[in-house]
Amino acid sequence: MSFDVDVTRRVGETQVSARFSGSGLIVLFGPSGAGKTSVLNMVAGLLTPERGHVRIGAETLFDAAAINVPPERRRLGYVFQDSRLFPHLRVRENLRYGHRLARSEDRWMDYDDTVRLLDIAHLLDRWPKGLSGGEARRVAIGRALLSGPRALLLDEPLSFLDRARREEVLHVIERIRDTLKLPILYVTHDEREVERLATQIIEVG
Numbered sequence: 001m002s003f004d005v006d007v008t009r010r011v012g013e014t015q016v017s018a019r020f021s022g023s024g025l026i027v028l029f030g031p032s033g034a035g036k037t038s039v040l041n042m043v044a045g046l047l048t049p050e051r052g053h054v055r056i057g058a059e060t061l062f063d064a065a066a067i068n069v070p071p072e073r074r075r076l077g078y079v080f081q082d083s084r085l086f087p088h089l090r091v092r093e094n095l096r097y098g099h100r101l102a103r104s105e106d107r108w109m110d111y112d113d114t115v116r117l118l119d120i121a122h123l124l125d126r127w128p129k130g131l132s133g134g135e136a137r138r139v140a141i142g143r144a145l146l147s148g149p150r151a152l153l154l155d156e157p158l159s160f161l162d163r164a165r166r167e168e169v170l171h172v173i174e175r176i177r178d179t180l181k182l183p184i185l186y187v188t189h190d191e192r193e194v195e196r197l198a199t200q201i202i203e204v205g
């Protein structure tokens with residue numbers, strides 16, 4: 001499965017555009033304010049492009065002429081820069097939210113495996129507001145994986161993580177890229193992450 005994206009839109013004073021296609025892990029790279037998050041939002045359906053298209057595999061999610069699939073039907077696992085866990089749900093329920101919505105044939109991560117992989121078993125009864133930045137990030141990644149996505153959108157997923165945890169999450173992302181072969185759109189400023197992960201680098205701005 002691969003991305004085929006060509007989007008353009010004015011956001012505030014900035015003309016944001018990006019064009020790329022391919023599979024693997026595509027890094028969106030560029031200075032702060034260039035529009036990387038806006039590109040993720042256009043792929044996710046949270047921001048409507050003025051022109052262009054968004055296709056993943058054989059499915060068209062957006063085509064300026066006629067098609068605009070709503071975000072909740074795009075089956076994309078989005079890990080936001082600020083995690084955005086549901087504040088009224090404990091960690092366990094945040095994780096189960098996406099898992100319950102996913103059709104059983106779309107689920108490729110098991111709940112217990114996800115909890116183990118991200119080392120969040122001790123957090124399951126906690127409320128999001130009591131989590132550190134790194135803990136919240138791991139829960140957000142788990143929630144995205146459990147929703148059975150056809151692609152992942154990761155906005156600086158390793159920020160707030162300490163070195164040991166970064167290494168573990170990097171392994172998870174590599175596994176998703178190489179074993180599950182899920183296309184990943186990845187925003188980062190960190191050149192080490194780019195070197196290690198990128199199949200393709202797209203300059204934004």
Ligand SMILES: Nc1ncnc2c1ncn2[C@@H]1O[C@H](COP(=O)(O)OP(=O)(O)OP(=O)(O)O)[C@@H](O)[C@H]1O
Pocket residue numbers: 011012013014016030031032033034035036037038039
């Ligand atoms: N709601 C908004 N109204 C007006 N301008 C906005 C809005 N959202 C974003 N912008 C502007 O659009 C531009 C692109 O923002 P965006 O968040 O996509 O950039 P980015 O490359 O992801 O930045 P960063 O790396 O700092 O997260 C920025 O100049 C930003 O100030």
